[in-house]
Amino acid sequence: MKNIISLLFFSMLFFSCEKKEEKPMEIIEKTPVIIKEYGYAIKDYTVIKDTIRSGESFGIILDRHHVMYPTINKIATTIKDTFDVRRIRAGKPYTILASKDSTQKASVFIYKHDKINATIVDFADSTITAYRYQKPIKIVEKSISGKIFSSLSVAMDSLHINPGLTNTIADDIYPWTLDFYKLQKGDEFKLIYEEKYINDTVFAGYGAIKAAVFKHKNRNFYAFRYLADSTKGLIDYFDEEGDILRRQFLKSPIKFGSRISSSYNLKRRIKHYGYRIKPHKGTDFAAREGTPIMATANGVVTESTQRRGNGKYVKIKHNNTYETQYLHMRRQNVKKGQFVKQGDVIGWVGRTGSTEGRHVCYRFWKNGKQVDPFKQKLPAAKPLKKEVKVHYLAFIQSLKTTLDNIEITKTKSDSLEIIAQN
Template sequence: MKQLIYILLVIIGFFLSCKKQAEKKNVEIKEIKKPKPIMFFGYNLNKFNVVHDTIENGESFAVILDRHHVMYPKINKIATTIKDTFDVRRVRSGKSYTILISKDSLQKAQVFIYKHNKVQSTIIDFKDSVISAFKHKKKIKIVEKEVAGEINSNLSVTIDSLGLQPTFTNTVADIYAWTLDFYRLQKGDSFKLIYEEKFINDTTFVGYGDVKAALFNHKGEHLYAYKFIADTIKNDAEYYDEKGNMLRSTFLKSPIKFQYRISSRFNLRRRIKLYGNRVRAHRGTDFAAPYGTPI
């Protein structure tokens, strides 16, 4: 009887052992995948706490770093060390910045990235004993485009209707400043332009490049403008007409930016109602501009 019980125990033990081995075989070994590095100006963001923010009115470089646990002696050392690359006093409200903060219990700022615009940034690294700063410029893709328009009111209104920015109006006006009076444009005048647009990441518009060629039809007269670099050493570019004559001359046709409205023109026979419609000569031209316009 004892022998029988012993045999049964051995058999039960054998089956339990086989079951445990089978369970071990069914256990899946899962590999823990490391997160893919997220690179930002050469830094792996996975290693930092990241703050994206905008400089508020009254904020300074020191105030921002102090808020992120950097002591004032260290801030002063940073400002002194990088002064030849970046003047910390020139940070401006409304500008974007990014701070990379340590993930330890101290939560100290270690890198400050100041964005001057969509293209240029300054990176200040003070995470180690060595403080450094360098400038970064994103790669710009230049796309050549063409546009044509007809004047119905004035140049700025027409440019705006074509989906172009106001700065482009000034660019066109500067090209023809010596040959065309933009205050005397007529309805039906027209223009064609070949110009450049700048993009980063192929989709983000960051501004205009050169106007390479232009044609303005004013009162039936064709006014051509071709950009040409005559001095390759100084890289000085000028605009020339179809006969090779430089458009720039001594006197401007529109000496004052044409977006300023003429409030009173030169008129030797001007009559003023306030004075009984008497003739009071106006020997000048008055312009109206918004408050704050520099003189």
């Protein structure tokens, strides 16, 4: 019995000490991540990033990166219809993709127009190409609201909104229906707009303003962005009834940021003339010298000349009813007989003629008589067709509901009260 127990003990010891069979190790091969920029695998190049300096040209830059001038001339000639190398500007960033050998010779030139857009010039081999490149962007819808106690600019600045968005509101959406120089304390606004992001985090500017409403003098001024004609790609802003906001005439020949320094006044008294009544049949918009002056409507230039009191000026005939005139320019940008469109730059603010300050005197004729443009019921642009209007009213329904439900929380401040909603 004792022998049997000993045998069992040694058997157990033998099996417990037996080396266990190990499974073969599984090797997982990971695919290397290829980092690309502007469509190129960065690891294959020597990457040189720089900024164009004052006095530098396309040729100077490529020559510095070991491209011979005959090749540079060939590149410039080949791509001239796509990219005019003479138009590169100091201060713009660029990237050179060069070979990784000892020569580090450039083979790709990337000119960055902004954070999103670039022009790529590829001359790596015998084929020379140039094309526009746009970084993938993410569009994020945002909303803001506020109550104005000073001005729109101050309110938007306090929301940390770039002036570009403010100018779009004033110059592209409401220039026909709202006078932003006359907004009142307590006026309210709400916006639904887009922000652009690169790689989900880098802010790259604003997209479209999809909807807006301004409450001014207890009246709501709605604006909805809508593609009215898909065949022509015409996008405009319309109100809640489907009426177009755009009018035949702009309210001002100067973009948002100027001010009215003298209004139309037939009983104006001037100190320089002994306080005698001297009618002022124009509206003066004060602005810095060199500020662009725009045609307030489509028309044909009938005068572009200079006279003693008017200084350098332009006069435009819009149709058989309306004419406009723009005085005291530093320089004109149009000639007699030229057709101009609404918003075209026809000259620049100056102080030529009889004037004490830098401004443009804007004069307005109706049926041959000078009138105050701000007291005229100016014609609207072409309205929506009936069948399109039905689609439009259905399209804005959810937008209007979202807009109306944005709350304005009142938080008192010395100059305004605003609230941002994301």
